[in-house]
Amino acid sequence: MGNPMPPERVKPNDEELLVLAMAGDRAAFSDLVRHHQDEVYTLAVRLVADRELAEDISQEAFVRAWRALPNFRRDAKFSTWMHRITVNVAWTQRRKQRRHRADPIDESFTEPVAESISPERAAESAAIQGSLRDALNNLPRPTRTVVVLKDVYGWTHGEIAERLEITIAAAKVRLHRGRKQLRNQLWAEMEEDV
């Protein structure tokens, strides 16, 4: 008779990790960080268009989340909560920064292409996403923030207004202005397919 197989260790899911982290389990929180770091970093990069700054914002967002865990009411998913915190950190950082210098744009940043599509489609997608990324980066940061949250992440105007502490009307105006600027910048490219 061979040795009995050791019971397979089941990895805890986000919900279980969250319960442990809320009780002060740092290891569980580290696992949550590893599960969500890419999406938090992606959001930060899209908001600030600067990799180094996005890393700082992601780190700050997770540390704030750790401190605020006892207040997390769990009426939203952890990822949704992390998105809100990340937007807050990025927005607060922008307020601090705008007195000192213009919005930085990371020229080296390239938007990765989704891997589950054909090579031809991937090349086309890369070209379009490259142009779109450049056009997005050219938007003023307050405008870009609203466009990213509404058109990429599907937030409502109400959610955007609340998080950025602006009126719904202001959010709508920024979205309108942002889409118009993107359309003007991408005109030639879109013309080919229309």
Added chain:
Amino acid sequence: MKTSCRVVRSIAPSTDVAGLAKVLSNHVGSCLSCQAELARYGKLRRQLASLAEVTVQAPEPLAAEVAAAVASNGNPAETEAGLAHPVRVAAAAGAVVAAAAGAAAVAAWRHSRIVTS
């Protein structure tokens, strides 16, 4: 450019064909230029939405940096309790000191009035 075209162009960034008023829908139905304009915005919005499926990989050290920062931040439950308790104690102590100081000031004022009269 017709007035209807100008109206469609001005509202196109915030709307789509379904969101157009009936009178404008009738115009768009017969205006290739406005159809193209709305199609551009439709495509732009689809491209933006497709970015949600693309994830940028976080830098390697991020998780370790967060772990180090969290380690120096203490247990959030303890931090909460640890913060709440001294704040409450300090507030209570402050109130007692303020009340005592007020009582002393009143007593001194009364004493000075008795002496001067």
